[in-house]
Amino acid sequence: MGNVAALRGLSTVTYWADDVPAARAWYSELLGGEPYFERGGAYLEWRIGDYEHELGIIDRAWAPPGAAAVxxxxxxxxxxxxxxxxxxxxxxxxxxxxxxxxxxxxxxxxxxxxxxxxxxxxxxxxxxxxxxxxxxxxxxxxxx
CATH class of the missing domain: 3.10.180.10 (2,3-Dihydroxybiphenyl 1,2-Dioxygenase, domain 1)
Structure with missing residues (x-):
């Protein structure tokens, strides 16, 4: 990897939601805008902040086995x-x-x-x- 840092920066922070439409509405209000990317009602992304980091919402049905629900x-x-x-x-x-x-x-x-x-x-x-x-x-x- 040479001089490139192993962890180069925050790419996407993802949160799970049982109710993706409700999460879309809540985060759209909080962030002051709609997601810039959506995939089939199961995944949403916003670019936010000074470095345009991604915040994603994923339908909890796609969570890996054993993922914490609390x-x-x-x-x-x-x-x-x-x-x-x-x-x-x-x-x-x-x-x-x-x-x-x-x-x-x-x-x-x-x-x-x-x-x-x-x-x-x-x-x-x-x-x-x-x-x-x-x-x-x-x-x-x-x-x-």
């Missing part, structure tokens, strides 16, 4: 600029607190909810994310 395991944290406002919005939309807003050291703040479909959705205010974004933006060549 929240747990790894939590993916999405950067947000106002964690309190986003946390309140998620709760108002029917999500349930999984991890309360927790202040960490060095300005990091995390929280997580369980969406109405049983998936853990983490949110974080990350000074590192903002610093990296600024660094990458400043290193882009000037437009001609």
């Amino acid at each position: 929240p747990g395991g790894a939590v993916v944290y999405w950067h947000v600029d106002d964690i309190e406002a986003m946390f309140d919005r998620l709760l108002a939309m029917g999500a349930v607190e999984y991890e309360p807003i927790t202040k960490r050291e060095a300005g990091f703040v995390t929280a997580a909810v369980t969406d109405p479909f049983g998936n853990v959705l983490g949110i974080m205010f990350s000074p590192h994310y903002l610093d990296r974004l600024e660094s990458l933006t400043n290193s882009l060549p000037a437009s001609q």
Whole structure:
């Protein structure tokens, strides 16, 4: 693989849903737009954020055997600029607190909810994310 990192970046985060149309409506409202890709009513994708990462919804019928049906395991944290406002919005939309807003050291703040479909959705205010974004933006060549 040479100088290429083994893990090059977040490609797609997928969540399962028993009711894909309801998940489509919920995430479309949360993300402020419709999915850019759909496959047969069983799979949806949105491109979101500064790096256009993918968030996918898959019909739970396609989950691998033994996949957990309850929240747990790894939590993916999405950067947000106002964690309190986003946390309140998620709760108002029917999500349930999984991890309360927790202040960490060095300005990091995390929280997580369980969406109405049983998936853990983490949110974080990350000074590192903002610093990296600024660094990458400043290193882009000037437009001609």
